[in-house]
Amino acid sequence: MGSAYEVDFLAGVETDVIDLDGRVVLPGFVDAHTHMESTGQYVVHADLSAADSVDDAVETLREDAPDDREWLQGFGWDESDWPEGRYLRKGDLDRVSDERPVVAYRVDMHTATLNSVGLDRLREALPEDDVEFEDGDPTGVVVEDAVGVVREAVGDDVAETRDLVTAARDRALELGVTCVHEKVRDSYAPRVYRELDRAGELDLRVRIDYWSDHLDAVLETGLRTNYGGGLVDVGGIKSFTDGSFGGRTAKVTEPYAGADPADRDDDGRGQWVVDPDDFSELVERVDDAGLQMVTHAIGDEAVDLVVECYAATDDPGAARHRIEHVELFDDEHAERMADAGMVASCQPNFLQWAGEGGLYDQRLGETRRRRSNRYRDLLDAGVPLAFGSDSMPLGPLAGVHHAVHAPDERQRLTVTEALRAYTLGGAYAGFDEDRLGTVEEGKRADLVVLERSPWEDDHEIRDIDVAATVVDGDVVYDTLDGTNT
Ligand SMILES: [Zn+2]
Structure with a gap:
């Protein structure tokens, strides 16, 4: 930042020069509300967010839930666009396993579904008000505090x-x-x-x-x-x-x-x-x-x-x-x-x-x-x-x-x-406006490099690729291949 004349003096043995070839540089994104463990769960466990039906969710759980942990876990189902238009239920998850506990969390994490083994195991601990029943039988769906009980039982070390x-x-x-x-x-x-x-x-x-x-x-x-x-x-x-x-x-x-x-x-x-x-x-x-x-x-x-x-x-x-x-x-x-x-x-x-x-x-x-x-x-x-x-x-x-x-x-x-x-x-x-949030002199070098401009064709914004991410002056992610470095 600053005048090109001044910046030119910095090019030398201690400065890396990266030619971005017309790409767009923005301040690094600040995500003001995250649950990083939950994001990690989508990567590590079965990601159900793309499931487009009950069967698809069941299939994804069967294939992608890692086997090396006690519980089989899936995250992020959302029934609102499913043809069945209903929540996952106990019987669906019994098709994933009738021997091991299975849990599938809805996208909002306020609702989850257990299979029969999981439900039996936690039955005593689940607050009755937050367990869904139909004709006197639990459907496998639990909400709010009961979801907390499930998460605690599954436990992360x-x-x-x-x-x-x-x-x-x-x-x-x-x-x-x-x-x-x-x-x-x-x-x-x-x-x-x-x-x-x-x-x-x-x-x-x-x-x-x-x-x-x-x-x-x-x-x-x-x-x-x-x-x-x-x-x-x-x-x-x-x-x-x-x-x-x-x-x-x-x-x-x-x-x-x-x-x-x-x-x-x-x-x-x-x-x-x-x-x-x-x-x-x-x-x-x-x-x-x-x-x-x-x-x-x-x-x-x-x-x-x-x-x-x-x-x-x-x-x-x-x-x-x-x-x-x-x-x-x-x-x-x-x-x-x-x-x-x-x-x-x-x-x-x-x-x-x-x-x-x-x-x-x-x-x-x-x-x-x-x-x-x-x-x-x-x-x-x-x-x-x-x-x-x-x-x-x-x-x-x-x-x-x-x-x-x-x-x-x-x-x-x-x-x-x-x-x-x-x-x-x-x-x-985050009280960080003097340090982060814009690209200007005096601020920390937190930057994102985009392959294309979000202003040029705004219908494509969500498809724009990130070419590089810089945190505090370090390139911590990039797809630039070193060819133009
Ligand atoms: Zn939240």
Whole structure:
């Protein structure tokens, strides 16, 4: 950066010169919401995200689930486009194995299906409210806390965590992601990131948001938001309020489409995952401790709760308290977020479910589907906007593509706006805007080189290949073959 005349003096024995031959250089992508172990699980275990039917998912599990672990595991099924239009069930997974435990997690990770062996093994430990029954028989489908019980039972040790994290790291670098804001709970990942960093093998910036379960430990060990300054940083405290649209557990003010209020104890309007009073106390405690708050809120009633609790803190803008997802909200929420400086951390890849007949349509109906994920309205209101993937899956250019081609104009961004949310927007959410997020003098050299310009033919954005990724001045991924180096 700077004048070509000055830069020319740098060419010499200590400088590598790489001719990019007209390719496009952008700031490295900041993915503001990741679960890297989950990304790694797709690489290491059976990836069910491309399965287009129940049979296809069963077949993929049979073929791709590695045999050297106790449980056979698959990740990422999504029934919303399947001809059967239903969840995977116990009987489907019994076709994968009737001797070994099998689990297949839905794409949102709030729902999972067990086979009969898996279900029998965990039956005692599963909270009954989160186990689905039909005619008195469990269907194999479990949600929310029961999914947590399954994950704990399957269990990852340090070596497995390292396998998952390094597989995810490699995937991130291939996609041009140079920094992730990583949400962790009861995991060896923070230890593994620091071990990799110490060994000089991390090659990726990781900002760790610790689950609220760890708040006492964070305070006892004296961790502070933004402590770090190298590759590994301390982020904030992550909490939930509601669930997801997929599981009909996001908290909405109007009932779900086709909901029969008599069916459930929640009036068909979703459920709190964290009790609102407990959440309110948590925000106060986190804010008083000088830590950043990072809260999952999807439905409009959940967004309302978070805005209310954040607004009650001293200076939510200075603390950069964040709302993750913000999928359904009112204009008033956007205004209050903008006025107070609360950060919206959104996932434009979710727009893939916002088309006609898609998941948002099925769960919320036409009007609310079109009002979901309104990035245009957030930006116009002046809300700081950060983009991420929620590891569903990683892919900044896919996210940019969806934001640029969103079904409704209230959701749609220009190429530049979408790229900015995926670079500088994420940097801002992590207090890193003076160090990351743009290509300019004085900032760290986190860069991505694209084979083609996303501005030239915007219909192809998601198909553009990454030619190289640079983190902190080191080329950590490239397909340049050395021919023009
Ligand atoms: Zn998440």
